[in-house]
Each structure stands twice: as C-alpha cells, then as structure tokens.
Amino acid sequence: MPSKWKLHQLYSKHSSLRKHLPPTSLLTKKSLSQYLNKYQAVYIKGKNQHTGLGMIKAWKTENDYRFVKVQGKPLIEKSINNLYHKVTDGRPIQSILVQKAIDLASINGRPFSIRLMLMRDGKREWQYAGMLAKVSGEDSIVTNVRRGGGYATTVDDALAKSLGYSSDQIKRKNEEIIRIGFEIIRHATDTGYRSHETGIDLGIDNNGKVWIIEVNLSYPSHALFNRLQDKTFYRKIKSLAAEYQET
Numbered sequence: 186m187p188s189k190w191k192l193h194q195l196y197s198k199h200s201s202l203r204k205h206l207p208p209t210s211l212l213t214k215k216s217l218s219q220y221l222n223k224y225q226a227v228y229i230k231g232k233n234q235h236t237g238l239g240m241i242k243a244w245k246t247e248n249d250y251r252f253v254k255v256q257g258k259p260l261i262e263k264s265i266n267n268l269y270h271k272v273t274d275g276r277p278i279q280s281i282l283v284q285k286a287i288d289l290a291s292i293n294g295r296p297f298s299i300r301l302m303l304m305r306d307g308k309r310e311w312q313y314a315g316m317l318a319k320v321s322g323e324d325s326i327v328t329n330v331r332r333g334g335g336y337a338t339t340v341d342d343a344l345a346k347s348l349g350y351s352s353d354q355i356k357r358k359n360e361e362i363i364r365i366g367f368e369i370i371r372h373a374t375d376t377g378y379r380s381h382e383t384g385i386d387l388g389i390d391n392n393g394k395v396w397i398i399e400v401n402l403s404y405p406s407h408a409l410f411n412r413l414q415d416k417t418f419y420r421k422i423k424s425l426a427a428e429y430q431e432t
C-alpha cells in the first residue's frame with residue numbers, strides 16, 4: 186500500500202486533480218511553523234498511519250499553540266519547539282506529514298467526509314459501487330466512524346443538511362465526486378498501482394469544493410456501508426466483490 190506521501194506526490198503531478206489536494210509537506214520544525222502561520226489549522230499524520238490512529242489537529246492562537254490528538258479538549262503549548270516535540274513524539278523524522286486543515290462542511294457542528302467506493306466488476310472494469318458521508322463524533326477531529334464515535338449517513342442527506350443544497354445541486358455534486366473518483370483510479374492504475382477495490386476519502390468544504398483526503402487502494406471497509414439504512418450500496422458492493430472473485 187503506497188504511503189500517504191507517495192499518493193500525494195502521485196496526484197500532485199496530475200493536471201486536474203492537483204487542485205483538489207490540500208497543501209501537504211513532510212513535517213519539520215520549519216514546515217510546521219510555516220503551515221501554522223499560513224493556515225487556520227493543520228493536520229499532522231503519519232505517512233503510513235491508518236484508521237484515524239494518532240491523527241493530530243493543531244493551530245496557533247494569539248498567545249500559544251493548541252492541539253488535539255484524535256478527540257477531546259485541546260492541549261496547550263507555549264512554544265513552537267514544545268509543540269513540535271509533542272506532535273512528533275519521538276517518531277522518525279520523514280515519517281510524518283503536515284497538511285492544511287480543510288474547513289469541512291458540517292451537520293450540527295460535526296464535520297463530515299465522504300467515502301466513495303469504486304470496484305472492478307467480473308469483467309475487470311471499474312464500477313461506481315456507492316458513497317456515504319462519515320460524520321464525526323463529538324469533539325473528534327477525525328470522521329473515521331469507529332475511532333471517532335461518529336455515524337454514517339447518505340451523501341445527499343449530508344449535502345442538504347450542511348450546505349442547504351437543492352436536489353439539483355446534490356445531483357451535480359454527486360456527479361462531480363464520481364468523476365473525480367474515476368480520474369483518481371485511472372491515474373493510479375495508469376502509473377502501475379494495482380487495485381480491484383478502492384475507497385476514496387473526500388472532503389467537501391464550506392464553499393462546496395471537493396478535496397482529496399486519502400486514497401485507499403486496498404481492503405477498504407465494506408461494513409461501513411452496512412451502517413446505512415438503505416442497503417442498496419452494501420448489496421452492490423457485495424455483489425461486485427463476488428463477481429470479481431468468481432472470474
């Protein structure tokens with residue numbers, strides 16, 4: 186599985202996908218300080234970290250620096266040096282990324298991200314299998330449903346409740362998301378990555394812009410889709426997986 190950094194580099198070379206990537210750098214004292222000065226908040230994540238584990242959100246205030254690890258009340262550090270030591274926590278340098286925090290659209294104050302599933306069918310052709318919105322739990326900085334204590338709902342519901350979208354706007358945003366998903370897959374497979382099931386995490390900001398948060402080229406969760414009341418996507422995922430296995 187390619188690291189988050191490899192994937193970022195891969196997509197930053199793509200002429201139309203690059204604008205959907207949040208600015209991202211390897212974490213150093215210098216990049217941390219630059220990002221904190223430039224953006225309202227940043228995310229700090231391990232290149233090979235998954236399931237929201239160890240995820241950190243940090244920001245600068247007038248007097249100090251604050252950060253949250255996964256969930257809970259912010260901790261305070263007086264200096265950038267102290268913050269740097271806390272967020273790196275003895276991990277090898279070059280294994281951690283700093284990224285602009287996307288101002289994610291939210292439902293009742295809880296941000297959500299979108300999980301899009303694309304899968305190969307029995308003919309080895311990519312198909313759209315479904316998408317859903319993962320809504321963060323209280324005080325959580327991640328939308329990973331199991332880690333963050335959040336819940337899943339439909340993308341249509343999330344877009345209507347967060348951004349007040351009409352059914353026309355929802356339809357157009359759905360089409361844009363799926364189109365971006367297929368471009369993501371095409372670029373990965375064209376450059377030699379192998380996958381037959383891909384789960385893409387996308388963010389929608391408060392202006393409706395789509396951001397690529399992460400691309401999971403192997404073993405994306407099926408169970409997440411079983412959390413929706415409507416089982417259409419879950420059944421589609423199971424049937425595409427079975428078709429692929431049989432051929």
Ligand SMILES: Nc1ncnc2c1ncn2[C@@H]1O[C@H](COP(=O)(O)OP(=O)(O)O)[C@@H](O)[C@H]1O
Nearest residue numbers: 228234235236237238285286287298327328399
């Ligand atoms: N740059 C970001 N801006 C806003 N939220 C983010 C950002 N990066 C991560 N998150 C939040 O953290 C969650 C987990 O991040 P992700 O990069 O998908 O790592 P993981 O592999 O741990 O799932 C995302 O689904 C999202 O809710």
Ligand SMILES: [Mg+2]
Nearest residue numbers: 236237386399
């Ligand atoms: Mg993720």
